[in-house]
Amino acid sequence: MYALVDCNNFFASCERLFNPALNGRPVVVLSGNDGCVIARSNEAKALGIGMGQPAFELRDLFVREQVAIFSSNHILYGDISRRVMSVLSQFSPEVEVYSIDEAFLSLDGIDMPYGAEAYARTIADTVMRCVGIPVSIGIAHTKTLAKIASHRAKKIARYKGVCHLVTPDQCAMALIECPIGDVWGIGRRLAPKLIEEGISTAWDFTHMSRERVRRLYTIEGERTWRELRGEVCYAVDELPAARQSITVSRTFGQAVTTFDDVYEAVANFTATAAERLRRQGSAASSIMVFVKGRGCGPGRYVGAMQHTLPVASDSTIELLQYARRALVSVFRRGEAYKKAGVILGHIIPRSNVQLSLFDTVDRDKHHRLMQVMDSVNKQVGGKVLRLGAEGGHHVWKAHSEHLSPCYTTSFRDILVVKAKEE
């Protein structure tokens, strides 16, 4: 059996954690640049605020309904997420961290004297007590069914946060009530096609023939179909696989016009991407830089250039040389840039790097330097050691007007609790 533990309104709940005055109030968290809504408390959902809705459309509503607004604070959310996952690991030896706010637990072989449902309630209570984040839990025989169960746990009040889909009757009821578009693996594109075919619920889908599913929706569709029928196709995967590509990109806070400013942004993105690369013990054989101009549609300037490295590398210094070269070839003078990004590709384990007879780079030296940079930055926090190209005035930085403090990761931001004066 599998349990899916899903944090409720995760980013909004993190903001509330250190600010209980927000309980009962609508809370929203905005994307980078405070562009659109990416998390909502239940009160905010009740006001009709949509996921992904642009913030400027909502300005009046925010004021009228006294909505608490936050810029994304990914450092805070990442730290709270780690704490939640750490609590979950006390309840199962097999935990798959599926996303920042979700984890699958294998319940096989676990001693649950009062049954799975009671066990799940203990999990939820413990996460609440230790971290303060509300969670919903779905339990079922497959991950896809556990997803449906957790969805019901969240949506249907009588479940009080835990939904257990084990008997055939429970499963049938859940499948009948599950719109096809809510099934894990059936997305925006497939759902309308299925509805056109007369398949509007998960139940209908499980009653299609296997051949038809396979023909129309290929192997992934067939796996979803089998999982909904109770056959396990996806196991709990504890070790996250090394990334095959690493992207770092940002929309700028304001349009940027000079090469130096765009290059500074690209240098920062390259450094961040290279650090992630080293953290997973890999090296990249290609680097792509892209830039986007202002506006949208066909008139918008989009440039991209990829370089292949002669020897795969994890050195920020070396990767940045290629990034700079790529930027030089896509940068157009007179253009106003609103976004740029760096993508590392053709990623391989560092131990598999094929050296070259004609190599000109002192790789040991680079490696030692990167190790020192990473360890100092990790100890001190932030980018204390960085390349000169990253410094400067950061005119490209996104604006985050509603950023909350990093309560749990920065000494400067630790919450001060005042004793009540006598």
Add this chain to the structure above:
DNA sequence: TCTGGGGTCCTAGGACCC
């Protein structure tokens, strides 16, 4: 009348997830 049977690698495009 007759036309083998296996592979690999690469890319573009389409779908999905959070």
Add this chain to the structure above:
DNA sequence: TCTGGGGTCCTAGGACCC
């Protein structure tokens, strides 16, 4: 005026190998 930022997998088709 303003609309995020990451990822994955699969398939088809073309080019190549023996």
